Amino acid sequence: MSGGVGASARRPDGPAKVAGTFPYAGDLRVPGMLHGRTLRCPHPRARIRRVDTATARQLPGVAAVVTAADVPGVATYGLIIADQPVFAATEARYAGEPVAAVAAVDARTARRALAAIEVDYEPLPPHTDPALALAPDTPRLHPAGNLYREIDVRHGDPDRDGPVVIEDHYVVGMQDQAFLAPEAALITPAADGGVDLRVATQWLHSDREQLAACLALPEDLVRLTLAGVGGAFGGREDITLQIHGALLARAAGAPVRIAYDRVESFLGHPHRHPARMWFRHTATRAGDLVSVQARLVLDGGAYASSSPAVLANAVTHAAGPYRVPHARLHGVVVRTNNPPCGAMRGFGVPQVTIGHEAQLDRLADAVGLDPVELRVRNAICPGDILPTGQVMGGPLPARELIQLVAARPLPPSPTAGPAGPTGLTLPGGLPAAADPSRVRRGVGYALAYKNLLFSEGMDDSSVARVRLDLAADGTPRASIHSACAEVGQGFVAIAEQIARTELGVDQVVLRPADTAIGSAGSTSASRQTWMSGGAVRGACVAVADRLLARVARTAGLPARVVEAPGASLRITAGRIVGAEAGLRLTLADALAAGPVEAEFTFHHRRTTALDAAGQGDPHVAFAAAAHRAVVDVDLDLGLVRVVSMALAQDCGTVLNPLALRGQVEGGTAQGLGLAVMEELVTDGGRVTNPTFHDYLLPTAADVPDLDFVAVTEPQPEAPYGVKGVGEAPTCTATPAIVAAIRAAVGRDLRRVPVRPQDLVDLENPVDLPGAPGGDPPA
Amino acid sequence: MLAGARESGTEVVLLSGGTDLVPALRSGERRADAVVALRRVQELRVRGAGADSLTVGAGVTYTDLVGWSLSPGLARTARVVGSVQIRNTGTVGGALGSARPAGDLLTFLTAADAEVLTASPSGPARLPLARFLAGGPAPGAVVTAVRLARPGGPQTYLKIGGRQAAFPAVVSCAVLVDRLRRSLTCAIGGVGRLPARMEEAESAAAGDIDWATGTASPAAARRFADLVTAAAARIAPALPVGPRESAEYRWHAAGVLAGRAFTRCLLPAATPDEPT
Amino acid sequence: MSGGETYRLHVDGFPRTVSGAWIGDSLLTVLRDALGVTAVKDACEQGRCGACSVLLDGRLAASCTVLAADADGARVVTVAGLGTVGLARAVRATFLAEGAVQCGFCTPGFVVAVTDLLTRRPDADADELREALAGNICRCTGYGRIIAAVQAVQRDRAVQRDRDAR
């Protein structure tokens, strides 16, 4: 048996993916299917006086047109609060809000039908400034009001001050998940009155619950199967086209393919919350933190999505992984007429990390300490009390991580090497606009921690079923059934590894993820390896137990062995061995008597909600990461090149080293994007750059090699001691790069993403080199 | 055919590589009832050199230009356009047809005083690039080639944008030095609706350059940069600014790029740009 | 050319007839929707991401920027037509071995682009590789494993060349 836990096992879906044959949701086609499209409101806020679909319905080739009037069940949906209309009925609250949908014989006819729908809008003045959302003269933008949630954490004596005070405001822009495969689903009405969906999503059962409520169907008539998912990063946690497509399929009585293009994808799913943050850190002259105050305003946009949970994360992590005796952490997440914001990798933590890490660097300057030294001095340790009163459980090697990353070798200096820098290696890249003599290098650090799994008392669980039988060729085979959404993260490999290790088989097959089994929860919050990995392991252990009990019974072993077979028998490398019992037979022989099957539900430890003072035991566990970024900045043009990134991360037990590397490299790249280029820009509530032409993503030329060190202390209570690994590096990459830019240009940076114009001195004339150093070859 | 079609109200469009047109057709930004495909018209794919001029056919792609030793400046400009995919497909004719405000080739050709050669039912025509860009091609005209002078000295093209590769220019600058004619020409892209010539800076530079050696002083470079910054601020009509680059930043960057381009072409220790 | 006519494409070695397509359809749209070649991915339809990369008469192109009717008679090679031997096979194998595939949506485009790149520039250094692949966006991997895979192919090929030389 090879490819068990701890090996760099290959992904089972890999061969199809490299061959181009892996079926993504957008690739699904059936004969006779219709094409669904969505009509979206162009105004950030508008009263809808009338929606006239008569002309559209009469167009040849149009099979169905649906609007709010056609929603048979609950008119609204939402992950936490069902406040978002399936279709806007009387008022639209953001530019891009769905108003109607059509199904037609082909995409062009569907597009024509959309154009034929007449909507009489009365544009209303949009309210897009989150700072004013709660002002007395701002109207309620929704019957539920403009406040999604407010949290006030008080810890120690919030009025206590140290002698050194650092206080400032920070702004973080809106990032998009920009998963590569836009939203898509194939939806078929079923003969039993139900509906079958093949869809790319992060959470099949949450989709089902919301679909059933809006369609007024019992949940068992709403069946979902996961179709190939091309990335997610939080952007597929909310419903987008599922309900629209199901309404169309039911209205037309035919299968409907509904899919977004890139522009619609940008408008269709919630984004990362933009944040405005104020921090006040005080410390002793020696550099020990005395207090942290924070006030956060997150812009939730027009609908709730997961805003309340994102705020809890932002506020409870606002002081960072540091020992803070006194704190007052306050945050609100508010409704505006901007696009809705929700889950994205890091879930509220990247924003506050940008703030607290900038503060720590300035504090280091103020007390005359090295930024690493200051962090080492204040880093939190297991046993310390967090601002929520939660005791930090172990392990959390924050101090070790920052020391480790600081000890990594630095890249060679910018001008070293025989050829010197070429265009490719200069800020701004190949066009070689940078002038080497005007390039300054900066080094920056960031340390963060991120909660793992769902928080605040949620009894989260995941179900898996495992069956052990003989394949047609007589070899033992394990089949796994879980509703865990594989979105790219590699759960499919991990699940197989677990089954190999626990059941000693080579052959493992994964059934498609669907709603025929219980929920696996969301593929988010760094939870699936732990939760669904735990469920698969639990089911494997139960299967092994059942099989061994059967073997013991058949072999006439004593009742004590039959009752607790695991104590004396075990499965290893295709055999069942029980030295004590003198038993030795192959797994295949044992399975000849018939397959064995078991289901297991994994729960994590219970947490508690926050009380009025923001106190409680809200988080299951944490993982930490530390990044060091090295950047080169062209001082005159404000161009930035990220030269190298080093990461030390608290990973728990590593189940698959290659998959781990992929996760941390991907997380780092997304953090890099937020630091220097990725921003979904709104103007009066309208997104002005919903394309890959204007919303720039990092390319291979932007992301340097990652120097990565894993710290692998096992996490108690987690299967095999794992920790989730995907989110922590996204939290630290951005602030480390921002810190490095600050070090290079010598000015404090208060806005992320950092723009070239924030880095150059527009007041003073251009500074040209006195002595030319020669032109860099292109 | 084109002229006739226009009169009858059907939309006939010219197609070269399609890198601009095809996405625009898909998004509905452009309409087409019929397409005249030029990609495989061999006559449009030629590059040629006369005694003192270079002619580049409208069907020549960026990739075709990258290695062209007769015009290092053009080669360098082509090299920094888009990605491999776009350079392989996008053409000179398409760049002129689209006339994107920050199109790399347009900025370079503006500094190069290029002429646009067109063909139409009324016969072939030649017009200066600036006029072509200001008025657009005559109805029914097909761009067949551009013509520019053979390089008479160092030339370079610099651009900046939002990332390390495959980005559209935010601001760009072309500088061409002609030692025979004793002239320096400079165009700035990304500030105005069209690339703009920096005439005042150009004539100041002509006076500052020691034409015997083809060199200038750092002070001259600084003056050149300042003049370009000031002129950039006067370019009209200006492009609407994006949230990531203020107008002031663009003017400033124009000056920085111009100063650097000047330095690379004219300061003694510097080497002019070579194509990769 | 005018609306709704018929033309022939040569896709992955097979002649395919397209009829009744809209004159303005991109090669990407025709490959996926008319011919069912879904190995070519649609992620931006603006030429910005490379997910739809194909070889068009041997040159790397983004099929969303090519007019399908203008590819009449041209040889179109998608990831499916690159073949299962030689360089393309090596690229696929190292993508798997080096962990360059996560969600995999960028992968078909990358396999085409990398195969093209290593054909033209077998010895490109890391910086050149990164710049040359900038027309292909991957949102999952951060490119580290992709570059590692490309370099692994380069190493294997260099060893092979040395062996052949001896």
Ligand SMILES: Cc1cc2nc3c(=O)[nH]c(=O)nc-3n(C[C@@H](O)[C@@H](O)[C@H](O)COP(=O)(O)OP(=O)(O)OC[C@H]3O[C@@H](n4cnc5c(N)ncnc54)[C@H](O)[C@@H]3O)c2cc1C
């Ligand atoms: C992803 C991407 C990246 C890009 N990056 C850059 C960049 O970095 N720098 C840059 O400068 N540009 C860039 N571009 C724009 C690029 O498409 C143009 O520069 C290219 O030259 C257009 O050429 P084409 O042959 O593809 O034109 P087409 O798309 O075929 O045509 C463009 C326009 O010109 C018209 N036209 C075509 N041929 C002629 C002719 N012979 N006579 C008259 N009119 C004609 C067409 O009708 C159409 O309106 C980029 C485009 C994309 C999609």
Ligand code: FES
């Ligand atoms: S889909 Fe063609 S480049 Fe993105």
Ligand code: FES
């Ligand atoms: S693997 Fe998901 S986009 Fe590359």
